[in-house]
Amino acid sequence: MDWLLLSQYFFAGLVIGVIYSLMAVGITFIYSIMKMINWSMGEFYMIGSYVQYALVVWLLGPKMWFLGIPLSMLVVFLLGLVVEKLLITPMFTGGIERKDEYATVITIALMVFFRNLFSYIAGPYEYSPPDYAPPMKIGTLPVSGNRFVAFVGTIIILAAFYLVVRKTWIGRAFRAVAQNRVGAQTAGVEVEKIDMLGFGVGVALAAAAGALLAPVFMVFPENGAISTMKGFEIIVIGGIGSIMGSLVGGLLLGMVESLMSVFISPSYRDVYGFLALMIILAVRPTGFFGEKERLA
Amino acid sequence: MKRGRLLAVIGVVIAIVVIAAGYFLVARPRAKGPIRIGVLAPLSPPGDYMAGKLIVRGAELAAKYVNEHGGVLGGRTIEIVVEDDSGTPEKGVAGYKRLVTEKKVVAVIGQYHSSVCLAICPIADQYGVPLIATQAAAAKITEGHYKAVFRMHAINPARAKLWLEFIKKMGWKKIAILAENTDYGIGLLEETKAMAKEMGLAIEIKDIVFDRGTKDFTPQLLDIQAWGADLVINIGVGDDAYLIIKQAYDIGLYPKVPMLASYDFPVRPEYWKNLGDKGNYMLFISYYHPMMKLTDLGKWFKAEYEKKYNEPPVYTAYNAFGAVVVVAQAIEQAGSADPAAIIKALETGTFKSWNSDAVTFPRGEGIYWHQWSPPMVIVQYTKTGQKYETAPIVFPEEMKTGEVYLPGG
DSSP: OOHHHHHHHHHHHHHHHHHHHHHHHHHHHHHHHHSOOOTTHHHHHHHHHHHHHHIIIIIIOGGGHHHHHHHHHHHHHHHHHHHIIIIITHHHHSOOSOHHHHHHHHHHHHHHHHHHHHHHHHOSOOBOOOOSSOOEEETTEEEOHHHHHHHHHHHHHHHHHHHHHHHSHHHHHHHHHHHOHHHHHHTTOOHHHHHHHHHHHHHHHHHHHHHHHHHHHOBOTTTHHHHHHHHHHHHHHHOTTOHHHHHHHHHHHHHHHHHHHHHTOGGGHHHHHHHHHHHHHHHOTTOSSOOOOOOO | OHHHHHHHHHHHHHHHHHHHHHIIIIIHHHHHSOEEEEEEEOOSTTSOHHHHHHHHHHHHHHHHHHHHTTOBTTTBOEEEEEEEOTTOHHHHHHHHHIIIIISOOSEEEEOOOHHHHHHHHHHHHHHTOOEEESSOOOTHHHHTOOTTEEEOSOOHHHHHHHHHHHHHHHTOOEEEEEEESSHHHHHHHHHHHHHHHHTTOOOEEEEEEEOTTOOOOHHHHHHHHHHTOSEEEEEOOTHHHHHHHHHHHHTTOTTTSOEEESSSGGGSTHHHHHHGGGGTTOEEEESOOTTSOOOHHHHHHHHHHHHHHSSOOOHHHHHHHHHHHHHHHHHHHHTSOOHHHHHHHHHHOOBOOSSOSOBOOOBOSGGGBTBOOOOOEEEEOOSTTOOGGGSOEEESGGGOOSOOOOTTO
């Protein structure tokens, strides 16, 4: 086996794995706080990519693309706040008995709505913003500049997210609500506000992935579908609700897909991820870092 | 006596009502109502929805052409009814059935993805409503000898033959083929391998079949790069085709190693927007080049299309236009809008289209059953942002307008 080639496959898997993780962290963050699965996560990814495209092409110019990333996140964060206030809050305040079902129906409806809205606004075309960076070499490894930027950007965003969650008051409040809603409420945390912020932050992470990957996977109304599927796969591998699990799960899935698709066949690329998922669940039913829920 | 007269009056009234109802329900609408032609095309992912949009544009302009030129069967107009197949066989079958049973179309045109078309073929035979495939290329479509299925697009074996002759001329020995796992992709891959043997070509083929909808091709492209390919054949459709080019460029594989696209997506307006510099030097199969001669129908279409959409038409739209005008001529030749009569007329008649005045669909042998093939060429872009009309035809020899340029030497 050629070691250079093997290291190239390995690096390709690492890059894609870290990028998958960003999506998965957003999904698991929303789940851990609100105990709901956001099925429209891919559409927030898609909106992030459209906002980035519009900013880079019409406002900022190709050289200032990096300013587009936080702006895209901000736009989607604000959109997330509005969506949460209007559509998700009734889940907790409206006396809805089957909260899971409500969340599933409402987020799937959002998914369909956003896809069609963007098909209507931007047409069914694919768009691609200008490259963030030219192709480069790390040692002897040829690397796509755009992927490298997405890789580094993801690490920065995940590190910032980790610091906020671990070291700030708001992060502590997020963790408290994630551990026990009632307990956090009795300690004076306004859980409704935390829900709103948590949803906004979660979808902003998806938007960051969309904005970072816009020149890699292009911009079109359904570009979030694959990322959402991978994101769900990762959170189950890593353990639902675990941020560390999302990172490890993302890396593992990226590696498995990259290596198996070369050594066996790319026709079954999605099968490899699901096989890994089945094996891990058979050995550890809660995933790598899954914890049992703490109940009051 | 009075009773008898009353019964007679009632009898006459009933007879008048029955005759009038029969006239209004059956005879009158048929005489004056529009004739519906269905368009079944991918208008949403995972299908190539841009192609679907172009098919619809072509068909709508065809209806305009026919209606402005007197309609069919003494003045009846043509109405286009559109259904989305999403590029998936199950939606395609449901769409075909809806067009035939609910919308009462007399023929269906369109079809871009071979897998969808193949799923519909037996259903078309069952319902007996003709289907004219405008851009589905799998050999099995016509090889199946379906009574109601016709095609006016290049078949895979002809495409494979063209690029193998090109490879032979270029003296390339190591050919990597990236093909999607559909009837189109796998069919084309198999045809290429079989035909290379048949032609006695001493080439090595590295085939990689990928799942449609794959977003990351980097590991496969690295593999091809390490193998030392002389040519990469890109048998991706829609987004996948673009991603293969982008990712091959990013790892330094293309354009150092030339790439040949299996169909004409580079002629679409969004090609340069999506790829910029990365799209330069692309070689691709095409079925239409602006240097080619158009018929009067083709000239009318080109002018109307440019007026309406402010961009030049491409093959996908041209061929959908051609299919609808061919159906209209078949209705006229049959003297009836009955689907069985249209099928008979299609088999025996000669029709005018955008690129030929002698389109026929005879019951030919093997894959040439109900088949009409347009000419095919290989074109290459040589400048970023180049307009299609200035891109040279590089193969076949008898049609070429320029030489192949290899930036990798």
